[in-house]
Amino acid sequence: MALFFVADPIVTRPLRAGLLKTWTDASNAGGAIGFVPPVSPLDVEPLLDEQLEAVADGRMRLVVGLDGDRVRAAGFLESNSHRLMQHWVWAKTIMVHPKAQGRGAGFALMLALGSLARSMPGIEAVRLSCRGGLGLEDFYARCGYKEVGRVPGAIRVGRGDDRDDITMLLSL
Template sequence: MPSPNVVETTRLILRPPTEADRDAWVQLHRDPRTYWHAPHAMSQTDDDAAAFLERTLAHWDEHGFGLWLALDKVTREVVGVCGLKDVEGAFLNLYYRLVFVGLGHGLGREMSRASAAHALEFLPALPVRALVKEVNIPSVRTALGTGFERVGTRVLHDDLPDEPPSTVFESPRVEAVTTFDAAAREQVLDLWVRTNDAGGSVGFLPGAPRDSVDAALRAHEDSMAAGSTVAVLLRSAVDARVLGTSFLERGSNPLLDHTRTVYRVMTDPDRRGQNLGRLLMAATHRVAREAGVEILSLGVRSGSGLSRFYGSCGYVEAGRVLGAIRVAPGEERDDITLTRRLDDRTLIPDLRG
C-alpha cells in the first residue's frame, strides 16, 4: 500500500501543498516572528519562499511524499507546514513550521509526532532525524517529546560562521526478529517486568514474579521458532537498547492467514509521554504490511484507557466479552477486541448467520 497523501491528527488535516497555496506558503516563511532563533534562515524574499514551495512540489513528484500543509480541522485555515524530506538518500529530515498565532498550543508536537509515525510506518527505511539548534528550546522539547534522541551534531549549509552546529535528533529504529540474542532477550524480559510493575496491561498484574514473565516470554520464543510469531523491536538510535516491543502472531487456521494478532505491546515506562507507543504501533503496522497482512487484531482490558490510544492508531472495537478478565475476586474487566485493516478498507460486518 502506498503511503497516504493526506493524514489527519486530533486537530489537523495534513495534505500536500499545491500552487494555489503559494500566498499562504510565502507568508508562513517570511514572518520574522517565527524565525527568532535564526533570522538568517528565513526566506529573504517572496521569490525565495516561492522557490521553496517549488522544490517541495518537486519532492512530492519525485518521492511520493514530502512536506504537508497543515490545516485546522474546524476552520480549514493554514496553521503551518510539516513533514519529511529525503536528504540525499541518507536520512529523512523532519521539518515543521507554524504560523505565529499557532505557537504555544502544542501544534508543533502534534505535527512532529504524526510525521515521525508516518515515516516509520510508510516511508523508506532510512533514519528519521530532526536538526535543531539548542537555543530553540521549544523545538528541542518537541523533538524529545516525539521520541527522538540526541545522536550528534551537523553544520547546516546556511549556518553563520560563528553559529553553533545543529543537534541531530533521531527516531528509534525498527527491527523485526524471529529469535533474540542474549542481550535482546534480557532487555525484552526486563522491559516486560517493568511494564507490569508500572501497571501496564500485558498479561500480568503489578508485582508478577520475574520467573513467571520469563516463562511467558519463552512461550513467545517457541512460537517464533515455529514460524508463527515475529517480534517487532523499537531500538534506541543511540545504543540500540530495546525501547519497545510487540509480537505479531499468525493463527493455525489457513482461512485467517491474511490476519495477525498483536500481543504484548510494551514501551519503556521511564519514557512514557514521549510518543514511543505510537512509534511502536507504526513499526508494527510496517512489519505486518510488509508480510502481506491485511487485518490486525489486539485485545485490551476495559478500564485501562487503551481503547482511546489504539483508536488514534486506526483501530475500532470489534467485540467484547463482558467480565472475562478477573483482576481480583469480585473485580472483573471486559476483554475488548480491537481491529484495524492495514489497507484502510472500511470494516463492514457480514450479517449472514
C-alpha cells in the same frame, strides 16, 4: 528519546534480557501485558520464552524499539493457523518500558507493527485484544484501530475487579 525499530531481530542473550526487563518493568508500572503487579522476572520468563520459541518457529514476528542497546518497546505479531483466518494476524504482548512512556514510543511501536503486517503477503488486517478500564481502547483508536467486540467482565484482575476484554481491528 528517538527509538530505532527493528523487525525480526536476531534474539541474542542481551536482547532477551532487555525484553524480559521491559515486560517486567512495564507490568509493574501498571501495564496490561498478561499480569497484575507485582510481577517478577521469574513470572514473566516462561511466557517470554514461549513467545520467542514461536518467533524461532516462524509462528510469530517480533518488533523491538531500541534506545541505543536498551529495549524500550516491543510487540509480537502472531500468524493464524486456521485456514479460514490466515488473512489477518494478532498483535500481542505490546509493551513500552516506563522510561519511554508518554513520549510517543507506543504510537511508534504500533506504526512499526502495522508496517510489518503490511509487508506480510496476504495479510489484510491486524487484531488485538486489550483490557478494559485503562483507556487502552482510546489509545489503539488513535493508532487507527476500531473496536469490533467486547466481552464484559471477561478479565479478572483481582477479587471484585473484572474488566472487559476488548477486541480491536486495524484494516490494512
